[in-house]
Amino acid sequence: MTSTLGFAILAVLARGERTGYDIAAAMRRPIAYFWTAGHSQIHAELQKLLAAELVGYEARQGPGPQGKKVYHVTPEGSLALRAWVTEPPRERPERDELVLKTYASWLADPDLIRQMFTDQLAVHEARLAEYEREGELIGEPPGFGDPRFGNYAALRCGLGYERHRAEWCRWMISQLSARLNPSWELAKPSES
Template sequence: MTSTLGFAILAVLARGERTGYDIATAMRRPIAFFWTARHSQIHAELQKLLAAGFVGYEARQGPGPQGKKVYHVTAEGSLALREWVTEPPRERPERDELVLKTYASWVAGPAEIRQMFADQLAAHEARLAEYEREGELIGKPPGFGDPRFGNYAALRCGIGYERHRAEWCRWMIDQLSESLNPSWEAAKPSEP
């Protein structure tokens, strides 16, 4: 059974052959909108894909004294990717550290929590601006069947996510700002 990272690598290689370094670079954009991996993880996964017969490689002369491996997806890898794409995604555990911190935030001071949300808001707004600029460069979505359609669809999902998170951070900042109001402290409910 191939891991989700393995399928991410197959999806990159389905667009064209690449070295391990090129795969890592391709996974920064647009895959980083929804999936990230370190170079060491990619290398280990490539070895598993090679053993499974899902990828092959050609040794080529590198820029220095070392050679390089240029990977490509095999027919078996293409078939596995095609089958995987249409399966329902596996259920994943919800693990959102910011939401967990929010759940426990009543134990800290509202000013500190408000600052944390202000920092998070700035980060989400920066990513949103970056994604929106990228969307403007792409323009309208390419037709389905064009590999760039997946890029566009992933980008749209990223834009929606960043907008939602920014909106939630603003709401939290508003709530925490109200709690910093001295009249709120007098009416503060007892803690659970």
């Protein structure tokens, strides 16, 4: 049984052959919008995919004295990927540390919680700005069937997530600010 990481690697290789290093780079963007993996995880998974004959490789001359392996998806790998893409996603447990901390936040100093949300807001706003810049570079969505369509769709999902998360952080900051300084709610400018 192939892992989700294995299918992520197959999806990368379905777009063209790559070295292990190139696969890791592709896992940073755009796949990192929704799935992350380290180089050691990718290497271990490639070995499993090789054993299952879902990928193959060609040994080629590297830039230095070492050779390099250039991986490609096999016909069996392509069939497995095509079948997997249309299966419903597996249920996964939700694990969101910030939400868990919020659940227990009543135990902490409200100023510290507000600062944590202020810091988180900055993180989400920065990521949102980065995704918006990438969206401007992509422009209009490519047609379905073009591999770039998946990049665009993943980016849209990331944009929606970051907008939602930033709005939630703003709401938390507002709630905490009003509790700490009740006159803040009356003095803040109205939002349109």
